[in-house]
Amino acid sequence: MHLRNPYIIAWWSAAFPGFGHLLLSKYIRGYALFIWEVVVNLKANVNLSMIYSFQGNIDMAKAVLDTRWLLMYIPVYLFGIWDSYRTTVDMNKIYLLAEREEHRFNSFSLGALEINYLDKRNPLLSVMWSLFVPGLxxxxxHRVLTAIFVIVWLVVFYYQSHFQEAVILLFWGKIKEATSVINPEWLLFIPSHFGFAAYDSYMNTVENNKLFDKELRQYLTRHYQPDGFRIRKGQKVK
Known part of the structure; x- marks a missing residue:
């Protein structure tokens, strides 16, 4: 847990429902909203409508929309934005309370499926691996649940959009074939996927590093600092 900007979390929910909740580690809610977005978006032809609007074909953009699905899509989309904002505000309050109480936390977890521990990592390496393959x-x-979810859906988006085939054709210089083979409805999901993976890995690496420093500081204070040690205005007072 750490302080987050509610507007940034809400923005990620607007970019792709579920992402805001995944940033908050609200996995079940995030997974549900993410899957809802993919299914209902495709049924309502939202991405297809966006493609026509990008091309300036407004009449066609309105014609392809399926209003039966669209009327279900809009309320859940707005709920995702509102709920992620509200949850962020509540979690910030809980974080501040835990900070004042100096609440202790586990820095090492040994389980049957995973050994998880707190250490310092390089944020730029996190971003680099996320840009290679989202989820890495x-x-x-060690954000295993998010990693598995992101990687699985990346495979789905790649397969359905024929992205890899288009890239190979581009390398061969076959521009027309690459354009014709691509499925733009599924392709529009991929940029948000890459952006979320890079942002989430960078932000959590930075915050984990802060948490590591805090845990080390608390450990040294508990075991090595004299009880009467005080610092006032930059001077040590005994």
Missing amino acids: GQLYI
Whole structure:
């Protein structure tokens, strides 16, 4: 847990429902909203409508929308934004309370499936691995659930959009074939996926580093600092 900007979390929920909750480690809610977004978006032809609007074909953009699905899509989309904002505000309050109480936390967990521990990592490496393959940055910092979810859905998006085929055709210089083979509806999911993976891995690496420093500081204070040690205005007072 750490302080977050509610507006940034709400923005990620607007970019792709579920991302804001995944940033808050609200996994079940995040997974549900993410899957809802993919299914209902495709049924309502939202991405297809966006493609036509980008091309300036407004009449076609309105014609392809399926209003039966769209009327279900909008309330859940707005709920995701509102709920992620509200949850961020509540979690910030809990964090501040835990800070004042100097609440202790585990820095090492040994389980049947995973050994998880707190250490310092390089934020730029997290971003680099996330840009290679979204999810690898999360694996680098032990966010296993998010990593598995992101990687699985990346495979789905790649397969359905024929992204890899288009890239190979581009390398061969076959521009027209690459354009024709691509599925733009599924392709529009990928940029948000990359952006979320890079941001989440970077932000959590930075915050984990802060948490590591805090845990080390508390350990040294408990075991090595004299009880009467005080610092006032930059001077040690005995």
